[in-house]
Amino acid sequence: MSTDWQMDALPALAAGIVARLKQACGTIADPWRLPVLATLGPEGPDARVVVLREVLNEGRELLAFSDRRAPKIAQIRQHPRIALVFYDGAGPVQLRVHGQAKVDETPDAERWAWLSDAQRQNYRSLAIPGTPVLNPSEGWATTDRSGLEEFAVIRMTVETMDWLWLARAGHRRAQFSWEAGNWCGRWAVP
Numbered sequence: 001m002s003t004d005w006q007m008d009a010l011p012a013l014a015a016g017i018v019a020r021l022k023q024a025c026g027t028i029a030d031p032w033r034l035p036v037l038a039t040l041g042p043e044g045p046d047a048r049v050v051v052l053r054e055v056l057n058e059g060r061e062l063l064a065f066s067d068r069r070a071p072k073i074a075q076i077r078q079h080p081r082i083a084l085v086f087y088d089g090a091g092p093v094q095l096r097v098h099g100q101a102k103v104d105e106t107p108d109a110e111r112w113a114w115l116s117d118a119q120r121q122n123y124r125s126l127a128i129p130g131t132p133v134l135n136p137s138e139g140w141a142t143t144d145r146s147g148l149e150e151f152a153v154i155r156m157t158v159e160t161m162d163w164l165w166l167a168r169a170g171h172r173r174a175q176f177s178w179e180a181g182n183w184c185g186r187w188a189v190p
Ligand SMILES: Cc1cc2nc3c(=O)[nH]c(=O)nc-3n(C[C@H](O)[C@H](O)[C@H](O)COP(=O)(O)O)c2cc1C
Pocket: 034, 046, 047, 048, 049, 050, 051, 052, 064, 065, 066, 067, 070, 071, 072, 073, 129, 130
């Protein structure tokens, strides 16, 4: 799960970051599996934890799942610019990612099939996520809906990555942007 970040070549570091993101998708205990997704809401910045579900095209595209009725979905539709923050205390290392998100318009039956029945339960509420309820257990009321109709895939196209490693021997920071099909990097002052 931990990565040796001692890399002196920027292409190797970019490849290491992408490899770690791919690994995080499939590793429950990897802290990079649970990034914070920041969006712009009607009252200003908003942020929440999501599960990183898929890493495509050398890290250029990152996928997360959500209920399409959730406030973050409306926020993304209105303001597609997003940021994701990944943090791992073992390092410690932080990755900040900026890009554009969009929400798939049709329910994705293929990815829905990946989810367990317990995970599908997240999509079966009758009321919109965030609706006030009188009792704490009311928000988790079961219905016999499938949930697929509320299942949304959020596709995030990454434009830039900002990596920061607080190493004892000296902190390091690198910034990457996607140019002509590659991560183009430079070192920066931490
Ligand atoms: C460990 C953890 C994982 C989560 N994963 C997701 C997720 O993959 N998708 C999602 O929509 N919400 C996820 N949530 C819930 C969100 O953080 C958030 O509370 C919820 O989606 C409502 O966000 P919104 O009101 O900004 O739409 C997760 C929360 C936690 C604590």
